[in-house]
Amino acid sequence: MREQFVIGIDFGTESGRAVLVDVRSGKEVAHHVTPYRHGVISERLPESDVLLKPDAYLQHPDDYLEVLETSVPSVLQQAGIKPESVVGLGIDFTSSTMVPVDRQLVPLCRKPEWNRHPHAWVKLWKHHGPKAEAEKIDRIAKERGEPWLSRYGGKVSSEWMIPKCLEILGEAPEVYHAADLFLEAADWVVALMTGEVKRNLCAAGFKSFWSKSDGYPSEDFFAALDPRFADITRTKLRGEICPVGERAGRLTPAMAERMGLRPGLPVAVGIVDAHASVLGAGAVDPGEMLLVMGTSTCHMLISDEEYEVEGISGVVEDGILPGMYAYEAGQPAVGDLFAWFIKQGVPEYVQREAQSEGMTVFQWLEQRAAQLRPGESGLLALDWFNGNRSILDNAHLSGLIIGYTLGTRPEEIFRALMEATAFGTRMIIDAYRASGLGVNQLVACGGLPQSNQLLMQIYADVTGMEIAVVSSKHTSAVGAAILGSVAAGSAEGGYDSIPEAVRRLACPRVKKFQPIPEQEKVYQRLFREYKILHDYFGRGGNDVMKRLKQIREEAGFSASGDHR
């Protein structure tokens, strides 16, 4: 039997990447990364003088096409295989990254009449423009006792689809009306490839308040937000919502030519990136929590039952695996926090010593921090440098470090920051458990776990659980490839179910970290302290963090009129 392959494409924040996976052995045969030519657009629109507001984070849709046209041919070429050897293709995407399109699926921002209008552009997941809209949705949903709110930990994020749509309606009704559809970028790319608009259930569930049992919230609810918004789910958000693992359609001849693939290739319905990682990491057994650790961390869990968990990002039936509930929680600053420290907090002598010892600053800090015992730094931190997503869901919170002395050293602060992210994860695990969900095994993937052994040991010690690290650096792309293989089905060289495909294709786990009892004991004491501070600053004991941000904003605006 000749070799067969599936392709997974992962659309991230700064770049897209394709992996080519052997559909029998699960081996990653090739991968290729295409950085987005326009990156994250946050100051002004491309090729124009149109300045953007603070909190605006946009993207250029052509960058996604460039990934298709560059990375896909590249992996085929690297592996030396022909288009006929590829049996299926799947994609995952950041979310909610949304594209306003016209009837021909052309992004409004690509049309001359709209391309100088910020609201016509792709809004990246981290576009935080609709903060007020998210708060309004939150408030009105609470007032009305909307039942779906509890599936989102009782709080709506400005990063989601509906706030973004409402922002456009409020600030640019002309764009709102000109748009035929608002699409998840994942669904837009799939529609381009196949000619069919199939909305993926994963994003609809996690970012658009949709559920398998209830569908969208009622028109009454949307009308309460704005009378013009009443019909949105029948108009701008219309379209079939398709379960993960389904085939969205087949590659059109035009796109096949642009991507160097064969026409008719099965293409899977899209999925959100962190959620694809669950499949790629094979973390599908009950009680197995996946930590997707990069700039931020997502905490993913699959269960056959639905629970209400405090402060989670969402729970969606069939969101990742058919017949199962998928849970997501998150910490918004993890790798970002370490990067901040390395840029803003590490003295010159460390850089000098690291250089003379042939290490990066990160390595130097990790080595020194690893020589410390738990508790030896005397420091404790709250990891809220970018707010708290789970379980407090409060963007006004900020970071804290306590225990400084005149002897405090950079490696001690570095370790305290790592520990703080571990305590934050522990809070999330405890919230899952408090709801009734079991968490028995941790699996880690993403950029951080492989390169940072100390971090993994700290997580094992703080949680008191074994943590297994996934080998691949492209876990979500492999997850997308798994969906590609299911879109093909066994008849066309793939698999007939997601669980089967996961068993065959998920990335192996290369390393396991076990809690060290002596260290675990110290971390239990430190976690008690963390929890006291967490509750004091996070649950209304002292709202100083919010007040400091308010004072800051007033000072900033009065200083320059522009707080950027």
Next chain:
Amino acid sequence: MREQFVIGIDFGTESGRAVLVDVRSGKEVAHHVTPYRHGVISERLPESDVLLKPDAYLQHPDDYLEVLETSVPSVLQQAGIKPESVVGLGIDFTSSTMVPVDRQLVPLCRKPEWNRHPHAWVKLWKHHGPKAEAEKIDRIAKERGEPWLSRYGGKVSSEWMIPKCLEILGEAPEVYHAADLFLEAADWVVALMTGEVKRNLCAAGFKSFWSKSDGYPSEDFFAALDPRFADITRTKLRGEICPVGERAGRLTPAMAERMGLRPGLPVAVGIVDAHASVLGAGAVDPGEMLLVMGTSTCHMLISDEEYEVEGISGVVEDGILPGMYAYEAGQPAVGDLFAWFIKQGVPEYVQREAQSEGMTVFQWLEQRAAQLRPGESGLLALDWFNGNRSILDNAHLSGLIIGYTLGTRPEEIFRALMEATAFGTRMIIDAYRASGLGVNQLVACGGLPQSNQLLMQIYADVTGMEIAVVSSKHTSAVGAAILGSVAAGSAEGGYDSIPEAVRRLACPRVKKFQPIPEQEKVYQRLFREYKILHDYFGRGGNDVMKRLKQIREEAGFSASGDHR
């Protein structure tokens, strides 16, 4: 009339310095610094293999003599004057820095039979060996309802004389018994110069529980600490206690020769260094608070009435000015805190930019921090990096920074640390006021105020008070010189009272900072937040800082058996 001069000698922590002052014009004619050859001894005894315990900070008495023999001749030589032109001499000293001596006033550590014994050496003020002793004194004084305790803000410091004596009795009774006297180093140097043991009232009052109205605590009290300790004030601490401004005696021929001065020169009774600054700065009017700002800050105030002030270091009748009560409070880390940040917290790019702009890192940070408005950093700090002296008097407290975001920059942290020390000073001012004492004017001297305009502006804005900066960098040495002129009296070319000498010789004030109402308003809001955190972490709301230090100590000891 020919020119006449007085000499003031300031014995600091790392060095001693002499100033020569024109006794008519008050002009500083010359100064000279002699660094202590043995510095602060904290690892092992000089020329030996005897290792010291953590918290041991000792000095070599010969270093003090070297100051007399080097800096004094130097100032005469610089000014080109003869010994006959000098009319008086005064000294000030760190305190309680104590010397165990034999009957001939020879320090025990200079005798072959004792020189390998740590407890025979000079204990520097910051020797923290007798922590347990200080706590015991504290406890027993409270149990017995000792009336003198309230003069010290209700708390005894391990830096004072009595805990140091008790430490020697407990740990080295043989040294205790071999010592004929325990002397303040100031009094030892004066005794060497004059041949007469005259204990200075300032140190006796602030560091030895002595008061003009009650003398020392009772023998019963000392016996309750240890039966062998009952008679200490009649034995090891015996000797006349002399008011500040008195003449201790006249320079002996032998010492005159060693110092290049004339025999018979009037020598003043000693004084504690920060207290000498009050005279040097001329901050002797009621309601005028002197901030002596260097590595730490002392807050000195003179009043004609006695009040009980929370958490002050002490109040002593006649302590600085006859007929007046002298108050002292303090913050243990100010300049030290900024130095810590510059060493441990400032990234390489700042160093690079500062260099390319021809500035020191300190100047670069100050310039950038000065461009920020109050509150704009979003940060708030507790300045307890070296514990809190006033008003909480708790060495277990530690530093805190709150409000971090991923955009936090070094100059923002720097400014927050400066602000924190200002808030700490504001707490002390408020405590003085709450007791009934007026504080209407701030005067600043020491190493920091002259070189850091932003810091002074912040202090003015945070306190809402004008702050005047003293010109001299040797304020305490000038204060000692003032006492030298009074020791001489008008009959010998000096002055007959301290107030008169202060009027003529105190250092001028060169610069005044006024609060800026708009900034004051923001700082009022921030100070409210500071106070909430101060009380929560400092008054038992959450003793996490103490627990972190405990965990740290356990971790440190179990790691290496040595926590140094």
